[in-house]
Amino acid sequence: MTTPFTWSARLLDAAGNPATGAALAVELFDLAANKWVALSQAATAADGAVRGRGEIGDDTLPFAPALRLVEANAVMATTPAIARAARGISIDFGEVRRAAVATPFTRTIGRGGSPFTIGGAAAATVDLAAVRADVSRDFSDRLAVREREVADRDLQLAETRRLVTERETRLADTQRLVADREAKLADNVRVVGEKDAEIRRLSTLMAAKDQEIAALRTPRPAGPTVDVAAIRAEVTRDFSTQLAAREREVADRDGQINLREARLAESARALDEKDREIRRLTGVIADKDRIIATPRPDRLAPEGAVSVTRVTDFASTIGVQLDDAQTALKSRGFSLGAIEVNAKALLQDEGRKIEILDREAMKTIQPGVLSDLKFSFRPDKPPPEVIGQTVPDVMFLTENRARAVLASLGLLLEASTGPAGLNTKAAPGQAMLQTPAAGTGMPRGGRVHVIFAAPKE
Numbered sequence: 001m002t003t004p005f006t007w008s009a010r011l012l013d014a015a016g017n018p019a020t021g022a023a024l025a026v027e028l029f030d031l032a033a034n035k036w037v038a039l040s041q042a043a044t045a046a047d048g049a050v051r052g053r054g055e056i057g058d059d060t061l062p063f064a065p066a067l068r069l070v071e072a073n074a075v076m077a078t079t080p081a082i083a084r085a086a087r088g089i090s091i092d093f094g095e096v097r098r099a100a101v102a103t104p105f106t107r108t109i110g111r112g113g114s115p116f117t118i119g120g121a122a123a124a125t126v127d128l129a130a131v132r133a134d135v136s137r138d139f140s141d142r143l144a145v146r147e148r149e150v151a152d153r154d155l156q157l158a159e160t161r162r163l164v165t166e167r168e169t170r171l172a173d174t175q176r177l178v179a180d181r182e183a184k185l186a187d188n189v190r191v192v193g194e195k196d197a198e199i200r201r202l203s204t205l206m207a208a209k210d211q212e213i214a215a216l217r218t219p220r221p222a223g224p225t226v227d228v229a230a231i232r233a234e235v236t237r238d239f240s241t242q243l244a245a246r247e248r249e250v251a252d253r254d255g256q257i258n259l260r261e262a263r264l265a266e267s268a269r270a271l272d273e274k275d276r277e278i279r280r281l282t283g284v285i286a287d288k289d290r291i292i293a294t295p296r297p298d299r300l301a302p303e304g305a306v307s308v309t310r311v312t313d314f315a316s317t318i319g320v321q322l323d324d325a326q327t328a329l330k331s332r333g334f335s336l337g338a339i340e341v342n343a344k345a346l347l348q349d350e351g352r353k354i355e356i357l358d359r360e361a362m363k364t365i366q367p368g369v370l371s372d373l374k375f376s377f378r379p380d381k382p383p384p385e386v387i388g389q390t391v392p393d394v395m396f397l398t399e400n401r402a403r404a405v406l407a408s409l410g411l412l413l414e415a416s417t418g419p420a421g422l423n424t425k426a427a428p429g430q431a432m433l434q435t436p437a438a439g440t441g442m443p444r445g446g447r448v449h450v451i452f453a454a455p456k457e
Contacts, residue, residue: 002055004088007040009069009077011048012097018048019098022071026054026091029066036068056089066135069093181257188260195267202274209281234277283456308348308355313416316435316449323437344370391448393438396430399452410444420453428455 007026011019022044027036040054056065069077077093084090248259318341326336344362345354357365389409394402403413423432433451436442 001058003058004053004055005039005091006051006053006085006088007080007091007093008049008051009093010095011044011050011071011076012095014098016097018046019044020046020048022048022050024050024052024076025070026052027068027070028056029068038070067091069096071098074098185257185260188257188264191264192260192267195264195271198271199267202271202278205278206274209278213281308353310353310416313418313449313451314354316416316433316451319435320433346370389442389444389446391434391436391438391440391442394431394434394448394450395438396426398429398431399450402431402450406448411442412445412447414447414449416449416451417454418451422451423453426453428453 011022013019025038025041027038030037040052042050042052044050068075076096081092345356399415406413426432431450432453435449
């Protein structure tokens with residue numbers, strides 16, 4: 001391998017004028033070959049300046065290279081300024097003046113002290129030991145500088161090794177922390193998988209509930225139609241949020257662990273909400289089934305059935321139906337006259353309740369057990385003017401509130417309960433029907449019959 005170098009000088013003649021067109025050469029003393037070797041040649045310009053390029057073997061660089069500037073056989077300079085440049089070495093011989101008479105320069109080289117001539121004619125023998133001492137002294141100084149530089153490099157290398165050891169220790173700690181995080185992440189993934197399986201199980205259960213709700217959409221005698229779409233939207237709202245959250249990816253392991261833990265907490269809350277929703281829907285289904293199974297008091301019992309109801313409820317139901325019929329007929333120019341309802345029934349609860357039997361059951365009843373019931377209605381007769389109180393509107397009030405309102409006017413409450421299907425606008429425990437109707441005159445102490453919606457079981 002070689003290292004490039006550039007060299008420069010300015011040659012003057014003996015009178016101090018620029019020497020133009022002089023051929024100069026840079027030579028290096030080769031210790032292995034024991035001779036001077038020409039490395040580069042160039043000619044001076046009009047101002048005596050000269051520049052050249054060449055290459056030096058890298059095996060020479062660790063030592064102080066012996067360089068000289070030569071014109072023909074005359075040595076012009078032997079102590080150039082050598083400096084490191086961006087690309088190789090820079091050698092400057094400075095300003096050199098020719099001597100009036102060339103002075104021979106002879107060195108004795110080799111063990112036998114054989115002389116050789118450098119420039120001019122034969123010269124005196126040079127002491128090789130002195131030359132070597134000079135060269136050794138120069139090399140020693142440069143070697144000391146190199147040794148100091150090597151010592152500095154050793155200190156830098158030791159510091160670098162210490163930093164590398166610290167980095168490796170931190171890297172090992174980081175790898176251990178990453179392994180712990182990955183183990184925790186794997187455990188969280190397993191827990192999330194279990195939660196996903198639980199959510200799928202609940203989804204299957206909700207699908208079964210949806211089938212039950214869909215079955216309720218078939219028209220039934222009692223109960224309002226269930227809005228399946230609204231229920232499905234309410235049930236799946238949280239599930240959609242949960243699924244959307246699971247589709248997001250995390251940027252790093254710490255963020256993924258935090259996100260997984262947050263999802264676990266959200267999943268637990270969602271599961272609780274779904275359990276509550278399932279229990280609510282189960283209650284709704286049970287209420288619908290109970291409404292379907294409960295006979296409506298505003299219908300007469302069909303053949304083969306037995307009905308037990310209060311006498312006041314029975315009379316109120318017939319009265320309500322007759323009032324509805326009278327309203328419908330009057331809108332068409334007709335009117336009901338006097339109506340009398342006769343029935344045979346068993347009296348219960350000291351005459352406050354009646355049991356209506358079907359034909360087959362009446363055949364088994366002994367004579368004299370049944371009581372004759374007679375109800376008279378005059379839908380076409382306006383209510384008599386009664387000096388007293390006007391019946392207030394107690395619709396949709398609770399029993400305690402309705403009793404308090406009537407008591408403030410000196411009226412009594414005759415309360416009974418019925419299925420919620422009698423008035424779909426009334427909540428459980430609220431008044432569904434009342435007779436006499438609101439605005440009717442009634443003397444103080446009169447009884448107002450009110451049917452309240454049965455509470456949920």
